[in-house]
Amino acid sequence: xxxxxxxxxxxxxxCQQPLSDEWLTSPILYDESYAAxxxxxFKEFINxxxxxxxxxxxxxxxxxxxxALRQAGLNNPDAIITGTGMGCLENSxxxxxQLAQLGESCLKPTLFMQSTHNTISSLIxxxxxxxxxxxxxxxxxCSFESALLDAWLQLKAGAIKSVLVGSHDEVTxxxxxxxKRNSPDFKLxxxxxxxxxxxxEESAQPNQIEVENVNILYRPLREELIRHITEPAVVMLGLNxxxxxxxxxxxxxxxxxxxxxxxxxxxxxxxxxxxxxxGFYAATRLLQTGKIPEFxxxxxxxxxxxxxxxxxxxxxxxxxxxxxxxxxx
Amino acid sequence: xxxxxxxxxxxxxxxLNLEDxxxxxxxxxxxxxxxxxxxxxxxxxxxxxxxxREYGIKLSNPAEGKEIFKSVASVADYVSKNRKK
Numbered sequence: 001x002x003x004x005x006x007x008x009x010x011x012x013x014x015c016q017q018p019l020s021d022e023w024l025t026s027p028i029l030y031d032e033s034y035a036a037x038x039x040x041x042f043k044e045f046i047n048x049x050x051x052x053x054x055x056x057x058x059x060x061x062x063x064x065x066x067x068a069l070r071q072a073g074l075n076n077p078d079a080i081i082t083g084t085g086m087g088c089l090e091n092s093x094x095x096x097x098q099l100a101q102l103g104e105s106c107l108k109p110t111l112f113m114q115s116t117h118n119t120i121s122s123l124i125x126x127x128x129x130x131x132x133x134x135x136x137x138x139x140x141x142c143s144f145e146s147a148l149l150d151a152w153l154q155l156k157a158g159a160i161k162s163v164l165v166g167s168h169d170e171v172t173x174x175x176x177x178x179x180k181r182n183s184p185d186f187k188l189x190x191x192x193x194x195x196x197x198x199x200x201e202e203s204a205q206p207n208q209i210e211v212e213n214v215n216i217l218y219r220p221l222r223e224e225l226i227r228h229i230t231e232p233a234v235v236m237l238g239l240n241x242x243x244x245x246x247x248x249x250x251x252x253x254x255x256x257x258x259x260x261x262x263x264x265x266x267x268x269x270x271x272x273x274x275x276x277x278x279g280f281y282a283a284t285r286l287l288q289t290g291k292i293p294e295f296x297x298x299x300x301x302x303x304x305x306x307x308x309x310x311x312x313x314x315x316x317x318x319x320x321x322x323x324x325x326x327x328x329x
Numbered sequence: 330x331x332x333x334x335x336x337x338x339x340x341x342x343x344x345l346n347l348e349d350x351x352x353x354x355x356x357x358x359x360x361x362x363x364x365x366x367x368x369x370x371x372x373x374x375x376x377x378x379x380x381x382r383e384y385g386i387k388l389s390n391p392a393e394g395k396e397i398f399k400s401v402a403s404v405a406d407y408v409s410k411n412r413k414k
Binding site for chain 1: 344345346347348349367371374375378381382
C-alpha cells in the first residue's frame with residue numbers, strides 16, 4: 001500500500017456552467033428548489049447517431065468521462081469504476097410509464113436496455129473500448145465514495161495504474177417533486193455528473209493533489225468518527241440547508257478539535273445522490289487554484305486562507321458517513 | 330399509400346429519436362439499414378415493436394424482416410397488405 005493516489009484530471013456537468021470552472025468566479029444562483037443540469041455541447045464528444053439513443057445521464061457521463069480522459073492524456077484506463085444512486089432514472093420512468101399504459105407487450109427495447117444502473121459504466125467502457133475492470137456502486141448518497149474507495153484501494157495496492165472514477169445522477173421533475181413532498185425544506189435539488197482520472201505514483205510531484213485517505217463508516221460511534229478526523233484545517237461539508245441533515249454536521253464539528261474552517265458546496269451545486277462527487281471536484285479545484293471563493297465558506301475566518309488539505313465529510317441520514325482527505329503537495 | 334408513407338416516416342423519427350431529421354429528409358426508397366438512414370439491430374427491434382403496437386402485425390419469420398425493412402416504401406407496402414388495425 002505504498003503508492004500515492006493522484007488526481008490527474010476531473011470534469012463536471014451540473015447546474016453550474018458545464019466542463020468549466022466559471023462557478024469559481026461567477027456562480028449561477030438559483031431561487032427555485034430544483035435546477036436541472038446545464039448541458040454541454042454533446043456533439044463535441046458523441047457522434048449524433050450514437051447520441052440519439054442515449055438518455056441525458058448517459059450523455060453527461062460520456063462527456064465528463066471523455067473530457068477527464070482528454071485532460072489526462074489517457075485513452076484507455078486500467079479500470080472504470082462508477083457510482084450512481086438512481087442510475088438511468090429518466091429511462092426507468094419512461095419504461096414504467098409505458099408498462100402502465102401498454103401492458104407488458106410492445107415495450108421499447110432501448111428503454112429496457114438502458115434503465116439498469118450499470119448501463120453508465122458499461123457504456124463508457126464500450127465507447128473507449130476498455131476491457132478492464134468495470135464496476136458500478138449504487139449505495140444511495142454514498143455511491144461515489146464506494147467507487148472511490150474501490151479505486152483508491154486498487155491503486156494503493158498496485159493492482160491498477162490508472163482508473164476512471166465517476167458518479168452520475170439525474171433528477172427528473174417527477175423525482176424532484178417527490179423529494180420536495182417528502183422533505184419540504186430542501187433548498188436546492190440538482191443533477192451531477194463528475195468523472196476523474198486517478199493514477200498511482202510512487203511519489204507526488206509539486207502541486208499534485210493526492211487522495212490521502214478514504215473512509216466509509218456505517219453507524220459509527222461519535223468517538224470513532226472523531227478519531228478518524230484528526231485536527232483538520234479545512235473541512236468541506238454536505239450541508240444542504242435542511243435542519244434534519246445539517247444538525248449531524250454541527251454536532252460532529254462541535255466536538256472536533258482544532259476549530260476547522262468549514263466550507264460547503266451544495267448551496268451552489270445542489271443535492272442529489274452523487275452530490276459528494278461534486279464536493280470532491282470542488283475541493284480539488286480549490287486546492288489546485290489555492291483560493292477559496294467567499295460563497296464556499298460556511299464559517300468565514302479572518303484573513304485569507306490558502307488551503308493545502310481539505311477533508312470532505314458527508315453523511316446520509318446520519319447513518320453512513322464518508323471521510324475523504326485531499327492533500328496538495 | 331402516400332399518407333401511410335408519411336405516417337411511417339413520422340413514427341420512425343419518433344421511435345428511433347432521429348431528432349435532426351424531418352420526414353422530407355427520408356427518401357422512401359432509400360435503404361433503412363447499412364447505407365441510407367444507417368440503422369442497426371437495436372433499431373430493427375424498435376421497428377418490430379412499432380409494427381406490432383401500431384398495426385397489430387407480429388413478425389414471426391425473421392427471414393421476412395430483411396425484405397420488409399428494406400425501405401420505408403417496402404414497410405408501407407407490407408403494412409397496407411397485413412395490418413390488423
